[in-house]
Amino acid sequence: xxxxxxxxxxxxxxGAIVQINCTYQTSGxxxxxxxxxxxxxxxxxxxxNGLDGLEETGRFSSFLSRSDSYGYLLLQELQMKDSASYxxxxxxxxxxxxxxxxxxxxxxxxx
Amino acid sequence: SQTIHQWPATLxxxxxxxxxxxxxxxxxxxxxxxxxxxxxGRGLQLLFYSVGIGQISSEVPQNLSASRPQDRQFxxxxxxxxxxxxxxxxxxxxxxxxxxxxxxSGTRLTVV
Numbered sequence: 560x561x562x563x564x565x566x567x568x569x570x571x572x573x574g575a576i577v578q579i580n581c582t583y584q585t586s587g588x589x590x591x592x593x594x595x596x597x598x599x600x601x602x603x604x605x606x607x608n609g610l611d612g613l614e615e616t617g618r619f620s621s622f623l624s625r626s627d628s629y630g631y632l633l634l635q636e637l638q639m640k641d642s643a644s645y646x647x648x649x650x651x652x653x654x655x656x657x658x659x660x661x662x663x664x665x666x667x668x669x670x
Numbered sequence: 671s672q673t674i675h676q677w678p679a680t681l682x683x684x685x686x687x688x689x690x691x692x693x694x695x696x697x698x699x700x701x702x703x704x705x706x707x708x709x710x711g712r713g714l715q716l717l718f719y720s721v722g723i724g725q726i727s728s729e730v731p732q733n734l735s736a737s738r739p740q741d742r743q744f745x746x747x748x749x750x751x752x753x754x755x756x757x758x759x760x761x762x763x764x765x766x767x768x769x770x771x772x773x774x775s776g777t778r779l780t781v782v
Contacts (some may be wrong), residue, residue, distance in 0.1 A: 594770070601774060602770040602771075605770075641778040657704070657716060658771065659716075663713055
């Protein structure tokens with residue numbers, strides 16, 4: 560099966576940079592994606608990495624190293640509205656190409 | 671543009687009662703559709719997925735079932751709810767793996 564590990568909680572101050580790590584175990588790795596979920600809301604797709612390297616989308620960037628089975632989400636110029644849960648999800652042939660989600664990281668941004 | 675609708679938003683049901691949650695997608699054809707459940711403070715657990723009308727794959731043995739009577743309609747059902755069925759139910763669809771999943775607004779189910 561697939562498994563993912565990410566920190567349960569991360570705290571940071573407004574304007575700072577924060578990195579949320581995700582390590583995974585799977586067979587037939589295909590890609591790693593990230594989702595944001597605010598309290599009471601539905602998850603929204605942030606980014607996808609199928610190849611090694613950094614993908615940048617505005618203030619958010621996502622990185623993947625397939626050899627290390629590791630990825631991270633980097634959030635820059637943190638804003639209060641970035642307080643949310645962030646989930647990494649791995650897609651693999653072993654999982655029928657359907658994402659398996661991690662337990663999520665609660666990001667708390669302080670003023 | 672594509673949109674996904676899910677209802678109801680909130681539901682309180684007694685143990686032993688039936689359940690029917692509906693999800694519809696607009697603006698696309700033959701979407702892959704998914705039902706997830708999220709327990710409080712937890713990740714998303716895949717319950718069912720469908721790649722076409724009448725094609726349902728179950729990921730977790732449980733008290734629930736799913737049906738896809740039309741191309742863009744996905745229904746989650748139960749004949750008799752258990753307390754453990756409480757949770758946040760999310761419908762999702764995907765166009766491609768690289769574009770990620772688009773989730774509906776979710777149904778918060780409380781079984782009492």
